[in-house]
Amino acid sequence: MSSDAFRERLTGYRSRIDEALLQIAKGAEPAYLYDPIRYVFSGRGKRLRPVLVFLTASGFGADEEETLPAALAVEILHNFSLVHDDIMDGDDLRHGKETVHNRWDNSTAILAGDGIFALAFDQLNRLNDTSVASMRLFTNATLRLCEGQALDKAFETDDEVSVNDYLEMVRLKTGTLLSLCCQLGAVVGEAGDEEVDAVAAFGELVGQAFQIQDDILEIYSDSEKMGKSLGSDIIAGKKTFLTCKAEKLDRSHWREFMQSLEGESLDERIPKIRDYFGKNGIVTDGEKLVKELSEDAISQLEPLPSDVQANLTPFVQYLMERKN
Amino acid sequence: MSSDAFRERLTGYRSRIDEALLQIAKGAEPAYLYDPIRYVFSGRGKRLRPVLVFLTASGFGADEEETLPAALAVEILHNFSLVHDDIMDGDDLRHGKETVHNRWDNSTAILAGDGIFALAFDQLNRLNDTSVASMRLFTNATLRLCEGQALDKAFETDDEVSVNDYLEMVRLKTGTLLSLCCQLGAVVGEAGDEEVDAVAAFGELVGQAFQIQDDILEIYSDSEKMGKSLGSDIIAGKKTFLTCKAEKLDRSHWREFMQSLEGESLDERIPKIRDYFGKNGIVTDGEKLVKELSEDAISQLEPLPSDVQANLTPFVQYLMERKN
Numbered sequence: 001m002s003s004d005a006f007r008e009r010l011t012g013y014r015s016r017i018d019e020a021l022l023q024i025a026k027g028a029e030p031a032y033l034y035d036p037i038r039y040v041f042s043g044r045g046k047r048l049r050p051v052l053v054f055l056t057a058s059g060f061g062a063d064e065e066e067t068l069p070a071a072l073a074v075e076i077l078h079n080f081s082l083v084h085d086d087i088m089d090g091d092d093l094r095h096g097k098e099t100v101h102n103r104w105d106n107s108t109a110i111l112a113g114d115g116i117f118a119l120a121f122d123q124l125n126r127l128n129d130t131s132v133a134s135m136r137l138f139t140n141a142t143l144r145l146c147e148g149q150a151l152d153k154a155f156e157t158d159d160e161v162s163v164n165d166y167l168e169m170v171r172l173k174t175g176t177l178l179s180l181c182c183q184l185g186a187v188v189g190e191a192g193d194e195e196v197d198a199v200a201a202f203g204e205l206v207g208q209a210f211q212i213q214d215d216i217l218e219i220y221s222d223s224e225k226m227g228k229s230l231g232s233d234i235i236a237g238k239k240t241f242l243t244c245k246a247e248k249l250d251r252s253h254w255r256e257f258m259q260s261l262e263g264e265s266l267d268e269r270i271p272k273i274r275d276y277f278g279k280n281g282i283v284t285d286g287e288k289l290v291k292e293l294s295e296d297a298i299s300q301l302e303p304l305p306s307d308v309q310a311n312l313t314p315f316v317q318y319l320m321e322r323k324n
Numbered sequence: 325m326s327s328d329a330f331r332e333r334l335t336g337y338r339s340r341i342d343e344a345l346l347q348i349a350k351g352a353e354p355a356y357l358y359d360p361i362r363y364v365f366s367g368r369g370k371r372l373r374p375v376l377v378f379l380t381a382s383g384f385g386a387d388e389e390e391t392l393p394a395a396l397a398v399e400i401l402h403n404f405s406l407v408h409d410d411i412m413d414g415d416d417l418r419h420g421k422e423t424v425h426n427r428w429d430n431s432t433a434i435l436a437g438d439g440i441f442a443l444a445f446d447q448l449n450r451l452n453d454t455s456v457a458s459m460r461l462f463t464n465a466t467l468r469l470c471e472g473q474a475l476d477k478a479f480e481t482d483d484e485v486s487v488n489d490y491l492e493m494v495r496l497k498t499g500t501l502l503s504l505c506c507q508l509g510a511v512v513g514e515a516g517d518e519e520v521d522a523v524a525a526f527g528e529l530v531g532q533a534f535q536i537q538d539d540i541l542e543i544y545s546d547s548e549k550m551g552k553s554l555g556s557d558i559i560a561g562k563k564t565f566l567t568c569k570a571e572k573l574d575r576s577h578w579r580e581f582m583q584s585l586e587g588e589s590l591d592e593r594i595p596k597i598r599d600y601f602g603k604n605g606i607v608t609d610g611e612k613l614v615k616e617l618s619e620d621a622i623s624q625l626e627p628l629p630s631d632v633q634a635n636l637t638p639f640v641q642y643l644m645e646r647k648n
């Protein structure tokens with residue numbers, strides 16, 4: 001399939017998800033709960049996770065209709081985690097829109113997140129024969145996500161976070177969800193246990209690659225494309241692959257450098273931070289790791305049916321070419 | 325069964341739940357997520373909800389072992405909602421212990437609540453043959469709970485909440501969960517659909533009675549027994565059955581009265597509020613409604629097997645005699 005045809009296919013999946021999300025809480029009351037939920041569901045995400053469910057399920061021969069609840073479930077779970085993470089991180093913008101707690105308040109956002117969480121399970125209940133297996137995978141993934149977020153929060157005040165600690169956090173926080181997408185797609189497509197495990201390994205590696213790439217884009221993209229301020233994570237003291245690597249290379253040098261920027265505006269700091277990462281080979285290291293993880297991910301697909309490979313390999317290429 | 329023997333049976337169920345809760349997150353990491361979860365699970369609640377699951381399931385012939393995951397699931401769901409509600413309401417004490425957000429912070433409490441939510445589903449996954457039906461009931465109840473909490477929050481700033489609005493909120497917020505306990509118990513005991521519906525109606529009515537009784541105890545009990553300050557809900561502007569009734573009887577008189585108390589300490593206000601409710605027949609109205617709802621609940625049990633009646637009727641009597 002040509003790269004254009006593949007992108008067109010993703011656009012189709014994305015519209016399907018966008019439309020289905022708009023139907024979910026339509027007309028539901030009370031407004032205190034459902035207005036913010038509808039606001040979240042009308043947001044424009046990249047829908048990468050449900051797309052990955054569709055691609056995997058299709059590779060195993062499932063049709064779009066039976067896959068839809070699983071695809072929706074992961075997108076909704078992802079939205080739940082964003083609403084709550086944004087409160088915890090005090091983020092004001094998400095995909096260029098005000099975050100829920102910023103537009104309403106913390107209480108509204110906590111409750112909206114809880115409702116969204118329940119709606120994710122509601123989708124899973126719609127899977128017929130495969131709902132029990134899916135529910136187990138889903139519940140387990142949800143706990144791993146919470147563990148990843150916990151590490152992320154704990155790392156904010158931890159001075160000794162190694163690159164390996166960071167990669168473990170990313171495995172839990174981002175790897176888990178992409179892995180779940182592949183698992184659910186495979187289960188809907190009635191794949192065998194070994195096949196489910198193979199796509200799970202693929203998804204986890206893709207998730208890690210994706211997050212490190214995100215860390216790079218967070219400082220090297222432009223803010224309009226990212227829908228939030230560049231460098232905001234780094235300035236807020238969040239660990240990223242790049243900061244952990246900088247610490248590893250020369251901790252005191254990195255800390256002195258960061259202290260020297262205090263008081264400067266974001267616009268002044270960004271080019272200096274880029275320069276630091278560039279001169280010290282840190283971006284190159286990040287890009288190299290993204291490439292290795294992606295290749296490792298693709299190699300997990302070798303024992304799988306050719307249709308699965310044909311769907312998932314271009315997905316990795318597509319992710320690697322993204323600019324936001 | 326004598327009242328003493330019944331109480332002993334409840335104590336047995338309660339210990340079973342207390343012990344099982346302590347095992348759930350034992351040794352789990354990271355501490356940022358699991359320390360507050362263990363703290364919540366080590367709290368001493370009345371465990372009324374899992375007790376109700378055990379009583380219902382036993383009435384339909386299920387044994388304790390197979391019922392345990394369902395009983396744990398509702399207790400865990402209840403704990404999840406308390407952790408998040410306490411953040412939203414800014415409550416500092418719960419059962420005489422510091423609330424999670426008070427002991428740690430909001431972010432920790434949001435995430436702990438999310439993890440607890442996932443752990444509730446994890447228990448449901450352990451039900452074998454009945455997990456699909458249970459999951460549907462559970463997911464649906466979770467959404468209704470969120471709707472009830474949304475009404476509760478929306479009512480705080482709403483000047484026109486009628487007694488009926490209030491009862492609808494209570495039906496969603498408290499009735500739903502007690503109804504779910506009965507439904508899950510019945511499903512584990514392989515009851516028929518009509519039997520499940522009958523115990524669901526029973527549970528919903530018991531839940532409403534329980535909440536109105538709670539509204540009365542909130543002002544008439546003593547604070548040591550309640551594990552929190554008396555009257556704190558009323559002072560915080562929360563609607564209760566008694567305040568909605570006072571508004572209905574004579575809105576301006578009630579508002580003038582409440583304004584006249586401003587600046588006084590809780591200890592000064594409580595006896596005056598009690599006096600107001602007493603003189604205007606408002607407590608009597610509340611007690612009468614609790615009695616009616618309880619009787620109505622018991623009448624729902626008529627078509628059910630005698631073992632179910634023998635288990636659930638004394639449970640209602642037990643609830644009605646409680647002092648906290």
